[in-house]
Amino acid sequence: MRNVALSxxxxxxxxxxxxxxxxxxxxxxxxxxxxxxxATSHHALAWTDVDDGALxxxxxxxxxxxxxxxxxFGEDAGKYTARVTELDGVTTDYDVHSVVGIEPLQQYLFxxxxxxxxxxxxxxxxxxxQWYHLYPDQDxxxxxxxxxxxxxxxxxxxxxxxxxxxxxxxxxxxxxxYSSQQVEIGVGCExxxxxxxxxxxxxxxxxxxxxxxxxxxxxxxxxxxxEAEIQQCAGCHSRREAHGDGNPVPxxxxxxxxxxxxxxxxxxxxxxxxxxxxxVYGSFLQSKMYAQGVxxxxxxxxxxxxxxxxxxxVCTQCHSPAGNPDFPTxxxxxxxxxxxxxxxxxxxxxxxxxxxxxERVYMGVDGRRDHSFRIPRPxxxxxxxACTDCHEDQxxxxxxxxxxxxxxxxxxxxxxxxxxxKAAFEGRLDSPEGLLAVAMDTSNAGIVRATAAYLLxxxxxxxxxxxxxxxxxxxxxLIRANAAALQRQASPSEQxxxxxxxxxxxxxxxxIAAAKEFLTIPPQALSPQxxxxxxxxxxxxxxxxxxxxxxxxxxxxxxxxxxxLRNAPAAEQAFREVVxxxxxxxxxxxxxxxxxxxxxxxxxxxxxxxxxLNLLPNDPNLQQLSQQLGP
Numbered sequence: 183m184r185n186v187a188l189s190x191x192x193x194x195x196x197x198x199x200x201x202x203x204x205x206x207x208x209x210x211x212x213x214x215x216x217x218x219x220x221a222t223s224h225h226a227l228a229w230t231d232v233d234d235g236a237l238x239x240x241x242x243x244x245x246x247x248x249x250x251x252x253x254x255f256g257e258d259a260g261k262y263t264a265r266v267t268e269l270d271g272v273t274t275d276y277d278v279h280s281v282v283g284i285e286p287l288q289q290y291l292f293x294x295x296x297x298x299x300x301x302x303x304x305x306x307x308x309x310x311x312q313w314y315h316l317y318p319d320q321d322x323x324x325x326x327x328x329x330x331x332x333x334x335x336x337x338x339x340x341x342x343x344x345x346x347x348x349x350x351x352x353x354x355x356x357x358x359x360y361s362s363q364q365v366e367i368g369v370g371c372e373x374x375x376x377x378x379x380x381x382x383x384x385x386x387x388x389x390x391x392x393x394x395x396x397x398x399x400x401x402x403x404x405x406x407x408x409e410a411e412i413q414q415c416a417g418c419h420s421r422r423e424a425h426g427d428g429n430p431v432p433x434x435x436x437x438x439x440x441x442x443x444x445x446x447x448x449x450x451x452x453x454x455x456x457x458x459x460x461x462v463y464g465s466f467l468q469s470k471m472y473a474q475g476v477x478x479x480x481x482x483x484x485x486x487x488x489x490x491x492x493x494x495x496v497c498t499q500c501h502s503p504a505g506n507p508d509f510p511t512x513x514x515x516x517x518x519x520x521x522x523x524x525x526x527x528x529x530x531x532x533x534x535x536x537x538x539x540x541e542r543v544y545m546g547v548d549g550r551r552d553h554s555f556r557i558p559r560p561x562x563x564x565x566x567x568a569c570t571d572c573h574e575d576q577x578x579x580x581x582x583x584x585x586x587x588x589x590x591x592x593x594x595x596x597x598x599x600x601x602x603x604k605a606a607f608e609g610r611l612d613s614p615e616g617l618l619a620v621a622m623d624t625s626n627a628g629i630v631r632a633t634a635a636y637l638l639x640x641x642x643x644x645x646x647x648x649x650x651x652x653x654x655x656x657x658x659x660l661i662r663a664n665a666a667a668l669q670r671q672a673s674p675s676e677q678x679x680x681x682x683x684x685x686x687x688x689x690x691x692x693x694i695a696a697a698k699e700f701l702t703i704p705p706q707a708l709s710p711q712x713x714x715x716x717x718x719x720x721x722x723x724x725x726x727x728x729x730x731x732x733x734x735x736x737x738x739x740x741x742x743x744x745x746x747l748r749n750a751p752a753a754e755q756a757f758r759e760v761v762x763x764x765x766x767x768x769x770x771x772x773x774x775x776x777x778x779x780x781x782x783x784x785x786x787x788x789x790x791x792x793x794x795l796n797l798l799p800n801d802p803n804l805q806q807l808s809q810q811l812g813p
Contacts, residue, residue, distance in 0.1 A: 201377035201400065203348045206370035208378060212385070213371075219485035225369035227284040229345035232262055237281045238288055239306035239313070246304050246313040249321055253304050253313075264292070264302065269323045276302075280367065282345065284308070286547045291337055297360040299337035303330040307547055316545055327734065327764030334764075338362045339732045343428050344418035347373040350428040355731040358763075364428075374414060376400030376432035401432035403484070408477035412466075415478045420463035421449060425690060425726040437659040437689040444664065445633040447607045451566050453559065453600025454630065456552045459544040467629040468554040474509055476500075494518045497534040524588050530572065537568045557594050558585065564600050599630050606637045614641035618649060621665075628658035635664040647672035651680050662687065663695035670699065674707040685715040694723045701746060734764040741773060750780045765797050772803045775811075787811055 206226075210217040220226050230236040241257040254265040262278040276292040279299060283289060288306045291299045303316045322329040334340065338360045343349045348365030365372065372378050376399050384390050384398035395402040403411055413436035417429075420436075421443040430439040442464060443449055449458045454468050466472050481489060481496050489496045498518050500506040505514030516522065517534070525531030535541075537558055539551040560567040560581035569581035586592075602616040611617065620626060621634035635653060638646065646668060653665035666684060669677045677699065684696035697719025705713060730736040741756035754777035760770040771794035779787035788811055794804050 201394075202379035203365040203372050204378045204382065205366055206347075206368075206372070208382070209371045216485045217371075219483065220371070223485065223487045224284060225373075225487055228282070228369050229342070229367040230281045231367065232278055232281060233260065234281070236284060236288075237262065237278075237290075238284070238308055239290070240311070241278075244313065246315070248315050248318060255313075262290075264290070264304075266302075269321070272324070282341075286549075287545055294331055295359070297338075297362060299342070299360075299362075300331050301335050301337050301341060303335070305545070309547070314546055325765060327766050332764065333732060333734055336732065339730075343424065345369065346429070347371075348377075348429055351729070351732075352427065353732045358732070360732075369418075372432070373429065374401065374432055375403070399432075403479075408475055408479075411479060412463075412472075412477050416463035419461045421458075421460040422463075423730075425694070425722075425729065427729045435689060437663070437691040439690075441663070441691050441694075442629070442660060444636050444660075445603065445629060446636075451564060451600070452604035452607055453556075453562060453564050453566075453598060454554055454603075455540060455556070455566055456542055456550070456554075459542075459550065462550075462553045464629060465553040468556070468627045471555050473627065474511055476509065494532075494534050501534075524584075536572065540566070540568050540571055559595070559598060559600070560585065561595055562598055562600055564604055599626060599634070603633070603637065611641075614638055614646055617641070618646070621650065621653065628656075628660050631656075632658070632660040632664040635661065635668060639667055642668060642671045644671050644673070647676070647680075654680055654684060659687070659689045659692050663692045666692075666695045666699050670702075674703055677703055678707060678712060682712055682715065685712075685719050690722055693719045694726060697723050701743070732763070734760045734767055734770075737763070738767075738770060741770070750777055753777055754781055761794075768798055768801050768803070771798065771801070772807055775804075775807050779811075784811060788813075 206217070206220075227236050239255070241255040241262045244255045246253045246255075250269045252267045256263045256265070264276050264278065265273060266276060267273040276294070279291045279293045281288060281290060282301065285308045288308055290302050290305070292302055294300050304313055305316055306312075307314050317328075320328060324331055326332065328334055338351055339353065342362065342364070343351070346364040346367050347370040350363055352361040352363065353359075354361065375381075378399075380390050380394055380398035382398075390396070390398040394400060401410070401414060410433065414432060416436050417434075417439065420440070422440040423443070424440055426439055436442070443460065445454050445464065445468075449460055450464070451457050454465070456465055469476075480499070483490055491499065500509055500512055501517040503514055503516055505512055518532075520527060520532070523532050523534070523537065530536055535551060538555050539553065541549045541551050543549050558568045558581070560569050560578040563578055565578070567578060567581060569584065570576055570578055573581065586595075599620045602611075602620055605611050606617060617634045617638045621631050621638065623631070626634075631653075635650065638650070647670070650665055650668045653661050653668075656662055656665070662684060666681060669680055672680065681696050681699055684692050685700075687693050687696070697716060700708075700716040700719065703716075708716060727736055727740065737756045737759040741753045741760065744750070744753035744756055754774065757770045757774040757777060760767050761774065771790075775787050775791045775794065778790045791804065791807055791811060794801070795808065798804060
């Protein structure tokens with residue numbers, strides 16, 4: 183049975199009524215069709231108990247080995263185990279705690295300490311029916327932060343909130359332990375609809391609170407709710423930084439709960455195509471479909487999470503001679519024809535997704551498609567496009583010539599932000615004009631403009647602060663949040679005047695972004711009311727940080743904040759926690775050495791340096807410090 187804590191509850195915003203989670207099993211009697219579709223979905227099977235019957239791997243004495251580490255999998259009377267021998271020769275027996283996913287791979291969780299769940303790197307390929315390692319090129323000893331027992335593979339902090347319903351992480355930084363709990367493992371009914379007790383009251387004729395929808399739910403789905411639905415899905419289907427300790431209550435605006443990752447190097451290609459695993463939302467925000475009001479439910483079934491049609495059928499719901507009255511700006515014409523896709527009928531190239539949704543494989547076997555629905559632009563010469571994805575023996579010049587021959591009208595080959603972003607990624611911009619043009623162009627998607635604002639930070643100046651001041655009032659909260667940092671070179675009075683409204687912004691992520699900028703504004707430059715607002719924003723930021731104290735990268739931020747405030751002891755404490763959580767964080771050790779010298783003298787610095795060099799003997803910054811400090 184699923185782990186359902188029926189007593190778990192959350193208070194509504196406003197505190198008028200406590201809404202209890204009741205568990206998905208309470209929904210099935212009345213909603214049988216929906217429950218049946220959900221029961222076999224990737225949502226329902228996102229996280230299951232071992233005895234739920236979803237485990238599919240071969241645990242009958244099978245073995246896996248790689249570069250000195252080996253695993254023997256076993257099963258006895260329904261108990262599944264893994265005997266793991268690490269690179270250091272130490273062998274440990276683990277019981278399989280629970281199961282993650284159903285296809286094309288399945289992963290297994292081990293409880294390495296009471297309450298601490300870690301996702302094991304040896305996983306089961308459900309198609310080839312064999313074990314494989316997620317990161318075969320990594321040769322990691324157990325003390326490496328990237329090892330499966332380290333902080334980056336911790337289930338409580340990195341994964342659970344998107345694989346559970348009503349999850350609370352509950353990390354205790356003093357002991358570095360977890361007491362996590364959830365209403366239900368797996369993405370249940372209430373993960374999307376919200377706590378169900380008031381809905382049951384409504385069914386029984388007891389009415390609902392004025393804070394709830396007409397059926398007693400916090401989150402209402404259906405016609406006219408497209409943006410709210412997208413944001414609800416985006417909470418998990420996005421690369422983002424969470425501000426809370428677990429699942430926000432369904433219906434919470436995305437930018438109240440998260441800080442969305444921008445189109446940064448390493449995550450996206452310069453033109454916004456997917457590179458690393460970014461989980462859809464950041465891509466979809468770039469699309470013309472999003473701009474015209476298309477939502478997740480236009481293509482995906484709500485409860486099975488599958489597509490609404492096979493093959494090109496999902497696209498020809500709208501892209502056809504019949505069109506779709508819900509989207510009147512779309513030209514009604516034949517798209518599913520060789521005259522458009524220029525490939526033989528029935529071929530891979532004739533599939534809409536082949537040209538408009540490039541695929542990248544993550545976790546070894548899991549293909550994910552780009553949801554920016556872009557027109558291929560090999561003419562940009564940015565190194566990646568749908569054409570040369572398939573035609574690996576050709577180059578982008580060939581692909582650009584092919585497209586120009588098929589579609590001589592150049593209206594879809596206008597200048598593109600990708601060329602500016604590529605130059606910025608590579609440090610080749612001598613002036614901010616190109617990025618400024620992208621940021622101020624309202625025809626660009628909001629995430630593109632916000633990224634341009636972020637990339638403008640190295641060019642900060644009073645003139646740039648003036649030129650971008652209007653972005654602080656933009657309708658898009660992502661733009662407002664990322665424009666705040668561009669005011670750093672304005673005079674204190676101008677900073678306060680321009681940023682003060684953001685301290686009262688309706689969305690928390692914008693308030694936090696503004697509060698960060700007030701950290702360096704002298705208090706005497708603020709009125710009492712402004713000091714109060716800045717303090718409130720700073721409290722929200724501190725609370726968000728407090729929810730991420732199990733992340734090494736959080737303590738890098740805290741160390742930087744302490745340095746800004748000239749608090750060297752606090753900075754040393756923060757950088758020490760970084761290397762405690764992840765000893766391989768090379769950027770933290772030099773700071774720790776220097777802070778040890780400031781706080782306790784040269785001998786203390788040498789001791790820290792010796793500790794660092796034992797772990798990272800080839801680090802050039804540490805070697806330079808060794809020469810400076812001497813024996």
